[in-house]
Amino acid sequence: MIQFLQMGCLFLVLVSVLHYPFVFSSNIPFSNHLCRQDQSLALQQLKFKLAIDDSASADCDSNGHIAYPKTFSWNSSTDCCTWDGVTCDRITGQITGLDLSCSQLHGTIDSNSTLFQLSNLQKLNLAYNDFSPSQISSKFGWFPSLAHLNLSNSGFSGRVPSKVSYLSNLISLDLSENLEELRFGPHTFKLILQNLTQLRELYLTFTYISSALPSNFSSSLAVLNLPSTELSGKIPDENFHLPKLQKLNLGSNSDLTGHLPKIKWNSSSSLTELDLSSSGFSGNVPDAIGHLSSLSFLDFSSCYFSGTIPQSIGNLTKLNNLRLFSNNFNGSLPSTISNLVQLVEFDISSNNFSGDIPNIFSNFTKLKSLSLADNLFTGLFPSSVTNLTKLESLILSNCSIAGPIPSIATGFPNLILLFLSDNLLTGEIPSWIFDLPSLKFLQMRANHLTGQLKEFGYNLLEVLDVGGNKLHGPIPRSFSKLVNLTTLDLSTNNFSGGLDIGMFSNCKQLRRLGLSFNNLSVFSSHKHMALPSSIGRLYASSCNIRELNFLQAATRIGQLDLSNNKIYGKIPDWAWSDWQSSLFYLNLSSNFLTAINPLHDFENLVYLDLGSNLIQRELPAPPPCMFLFIVSKNNFTGKLPSPLCRMSTLVILDLSSNSLSGVIPKCLVNMSRSLSVLDLHDNQFHGTVPTKFGRESTLRSLNLRNNKLEGTLPQTLANCRALEVLDLGENLLNDTFPKWLGTLPRLHVLSLRSNRLHGPITTSRKQVLFSKLKILDLSYNDFTGNFPERYFRNLKAMMISDRTGTPTLYIGEDLYHDSVTVSIKGQQIEIVRILSIFATIDFSSNKFEGDIPKYIGNLRSLRALNLSHNRLIGPIPQSFGNLSVLESLDLSSNQLSGKIPQQLATMNFLAVMNLSQNHLIGRIPRGPQLDTFENDSYSGNAGLCGFPLSRNCGDNEMPQQPPSFEADEEEDDPGFMDWRAVVIGYGCGMVFGLFMGYVVFLTGRPKWFVRIVNEEGYRMVKKIEAKRRRRKRRG
Structure with missing residues (x-):
């Protein structure tokens, strides 16, 4: 009986084994070799063909995996089913799984590889190896049982074979991040989607698809991960409503467009991750988004969304990450955001949100990163963030936050990064900021902070930027203990006292140091106490520096600004030698340099400014790869060096205010394909203006003022379509008015003053000329004829009234300041930086005739108007009262008649007015500004009376008629005075x-x-x- 029971139990066990076969892996020991010999041999041959290389799986560690050579355990004397990464069927011994991910394998896998002899594979993972330059063989489609295929991060390239679509049992496919441009053919992607009906997970990051996104995805799909695949066109709404979809990532496809669906979001309630970042999506975020109650990750950053954030976003209570930065969202933040207490990351930077920053963050106890930067917020610092104990990053830059920083903060033990730059913060920096134990990055530049810097309690700080404030006092000596500093910017404050720069000698990681524009006197007390060799960028303008010994160890310096100091004589030879290979930016302007070494050895130098020194010698040839070359306001002599013509990368060339001579080389015109600024004013160049300006010209500013140039103006200047500033004044040019310049679409400044230009100014009725012009100076020439009224009708840019509150803008660029000489307020001045709102017209000292055009009154942005010393007749137009921002008006020495318009009394900014030497009559108007002018403004008008003249206006007194003038050529100036x-x-x-x-x-x-x-x-x-x-x- 007992024997019978034993036999029965054995039978049941055998039946169970046969009915429920299962697989085994290397974790289960076996006494016998179950692995088939042919498959063991196939794996050994695969191992033999592939080498082991540590760098082949370099990305593995950064993605949370451990890289090690799994094939080291493959020994022919052992069962291959026990080998690392190998999984077998326990009954048949067939290899069903092969996981060689992160195995440090390097080599190729082609169609002859023994890998394809493992025909029963169900799982194949070759991720994080280096099989470049292998292509994905069509034999990957010969695994009929394959359910999981992962070839990501493995160096495959070329086209994905269409036979991959034969893998009808495939559940998961990952071809991501093969950065050698793995791509799909025109129809392969659609074919795969049609045939792989069991597919649940699809990962194709950085795989080139370059087609529209179809709508025929498998209804089983749970993960659709297609970022950076060059998808284009509009996304079908059906893709948002796949019934089992959990993760949808279509980010970084800039040509993929669409709108968020407004209905049926409830069918996607299983969605946990939604990423549309850096795509072409636009429109509003609908209320229906609140139905996605399972969302934990939402990224709409860097899209084109607009409108307000719906209140329904507060329903997404499982959100961990909310990224909405770099869109066009506006309005206030919805109060329901306070419901999102699971947030770990909240970033709404670079939008147009407005209103006060709501104090809604007190309950965000899990928040690690908060960024509200670059919005239109107003109000005070949000105090509710100061108790967030897990916060690691707080970015509130450029939010218009005003007032003081809270003086008490109970949180921030883990704060690593604090950015508060470009706000309106006032008061002192509170003590708790200096005592943050984990702080590494602190930026508070461009505020109104006052007080002194305190000592930091911890030395983890890597970046400290407090430039552009009102901080004062000495720089703390304890900064020498901040040994981890890489960037320190203290520029544009009121720091004072002596600064022994040797205090930074222990900061061996320091790469960027900004000390400019303070009241410091920088020196080095000992030649061995210098800046560390790590320093790459030093900004020390206006620091009273006299010598450079503190830079002797700075052999890697790349960017050096020592402008506006007291450096005298010559740069030391050791500096010229040590910096030749590293220096690419050098600004030594506004010093007392008297000599410079040759420049040609600076092979990487692209920016050189030696302006405003005392250098006296012939102009040296600049380095070959210059972008900017400024040597203005020195005493360079001689002709321009010929290598200047071979500088194909030169964009800004300023040789002004020297003693250079000779003719202007024609090659400078040929360089106009790259050249943006050519400034040669205040030299002794002679000859003619170069004539061959090509159609490819990129010239933006041309200044040849105050030389000895003669001849005519070259009409090829009309090819310079980018030209904004043209100053040819104070030369000997002999030509008629160059009306063809009026076609230049960007011309803001035109100065032809003090030449020998002559004749009438005419224009075509059909052409609209000089529409962008803001400064027009034709003074001291010999123009004749009636005033060119039609030109005034074309000056559209001068008709736009100034807007209050607009930021200060200048014509030109930051690297070079355009200048122009004008006569304003009775003086000739050089404007060294031209405000974009500055508008002036000067037609003085010519022979213009006729009436003053009434249309000038429409030029509402005019700041100065000078029509003096001409032969103008008739009355002063009443429309001048419209020139509400006019500061200087000179109509003297003409033949104007009639009364002074009462409308001039409304000109509240008029600081200088000269109406002398005309035929004006009647009572002088009274007004707040007119009452400030003295007799000189009205002298030579015998018919005028009233304040400030001593001649009273009687009620019955007729104004005295103007005296008659003889028509002699020598007396046609009405400003002639009696010799007595x-x-x-x-x-x-x-x-x-x-x-x-x-x-x-x-x-x-x-x-x-x-x-x-x-x-x-x-x-x-x-x-x-x-x-x-x-x-x-x-x-």
Whole structure:
């Protein structure tokens, strides 16, 4: 009986084994070799063909896996089913699984590989190896039982074979991140989706698909991961409603467009991850998004979404990550965000959110990263963030946060990064910031912070940037203990005192140091206490530096700004030698340098500014790869060096205010394909303006003012379509008005002053010319004829009124400041940086005739208008009252008649007005600004009366008629004064004049005053001589 029971139990066991076969892996020991010999041999041959290379699985560790050579355990004397990574069927011994991920394998897998002899594979994982330059063989489609295939991060390239679509049992396919451009053919992707009906997970990151996204995905699909696949077109709504979809990632496909569906989101309630970042999605976020109650990850960053965030977002209470940055969202933050207490990351930066930052963060106890930067918020610092104990990153830059930083913070023990730059913060930096135990990155630049810097309680700090504030006092010596510093920027504050730069010698990681624009005096007390060799960028402008010994160890310096210091003489030879290979940016402007070494050995130097020094020599040839070359305001002499013409990368060339001579080389015009700025003003160049400006020209600014150039203006300048500033003033050019310049679409500044230009100014009725012009100076020429009224109708840019509250903008660029010489407020001045709102017209000292066009009154942005010393007649237009921002008005020395318009009394910014030497009559209007002008503004108008003149206006008194003038050519200037008045004035002013003349002409400064005195003196002498000749003839 017992024997019978034993036999029965054995029978049941055998039946169970046969009915429930199962697989085994290397974790289960076997006494016998069950692995088939042919398959063992196939694996051994595979091992033999592939080498072991540590770098082949370098990315494995960063993705949370451990890389090691699994094939080391493959020994032919042991059962292959026990080998690492091998899984077998326990009954048949067939190999059903092969996992060689992170095995440090290097080599190729081609169609002859013994891998394809393992025909019963159900799982194959070759991820995180290096099989480049292998292509995916079509034999991968010969695994009829394969359910899981992972070839990600393994170096495969080329086209994905269509035979992969034969894997009809495939559940998971991962071809991600084969960065050698693995790609699908035109139809392969659709074919795979049609045939793989069991597919649940599809990972194709960085696989080139380049087609529209179809709608025929498997209804079993749970994961669709297609970022960076070059998808295009509009996404079908059906893809949002796959019934089992849990993860959808279509990010980083910029040509993929669409809108979020407004209905049926409830059918996608299983969705846990939704990533549309860096795609072309746009429109509003609908209320229906609140139905995605299982979402834990939501990323809509860097898209084109707009509108407000719906209140329903508060229903997504399982969210861990919410990324909405870099969109066009606006309005206030919904209060329901306070429900998202599971958030670990919250980033809404770079949008247009407005209103106060709500204090909704107190319950976000799991929050590690919070960024609200670059929005339109207002109000105070959100105090509710100061008790978040797990917060590691807080970014509130450029949020217009005003007021003080809270003085008490109970949280932040784990805070690593704190960015508060570009706000309106005031008061002192609170003590708790200096005592944050984990802080590594602190940026608070461009605020209004005051007080002194305190000592940091911990030395983990790597980046400290407090530039652009109002901090004062000395720089703490304890900064020398911040040995982990890589960046320290203290520039543009009020720090003062001596700074021994050797204090940073222990900061061996320091790469960037900014000290510019303080009240510091930087020195080194010992030659061995210098900046560390790690320093790569030093900004020390305006630091009272006298010598450079503290830089002797800085052999890796790449960017060096020592401008506006007190460096005298010559740069030391050791510096010139040590920096040749590393230096790419050098600014030594505004020092007292008298000499420089040759420049040609600086092979990497692209930016060199030596302007405003005392260097006297011939101009050296610049390094070959220059981007910017500025040597203005020195005393360089001679002709331009020929290597200058071979600099194909040069964008900005400024040689102004030197003593350079010769003709301007034609090659500079040929460089205009790369050249943006050419400034040669205030030199001694002669000859003509180069003539061959090509159609490919990128020239933005051309300044040849105050040379000895003659001839005509080259009409090829009209090819310079990017030209914004053209200054050819103070030369000897002899031509008619270049109306063809009016077609330049970006021309803001045109100065042709003080040349020999002549003739009338005409224009076509059909052309709209000079529509962008803001500064127009034709003074001191010989133009004739009626005033060019039609041009004033074209000056559209001057008709736009200034907007209050707009930021200060300048014409040009940050690296170079455009300049122009203008006559304004009675003085000739050089504007060294041109405001974009500055508008002026100067037609003075010509021979224009006729009435002043009324249309000038429409040029509402004019700041200065000078029409003096012409032959204009008629009244002053009443429309001048529309020039509400006009600061300077000069209509003197014309033949204007009639009354001064009452409308001028409304011009509240008028600081200088000159109406003298005309035929004006009547009572002078009164007004807040007009009442500030003295007699000189109205002299030479015999018919004027009232304040400030001594002549009263009687009720019955008729205004005196203007005196008649003879039509002599020599007397057609109505500003002619009787010679007796001149003698009286001469007697009274002789003593003062002799003294001032001595000072002015001895020094030659200011040049504008010397020029005015010379010109006016010459005119006066000619008038007196003419008067005497007439009296002789009459006698």
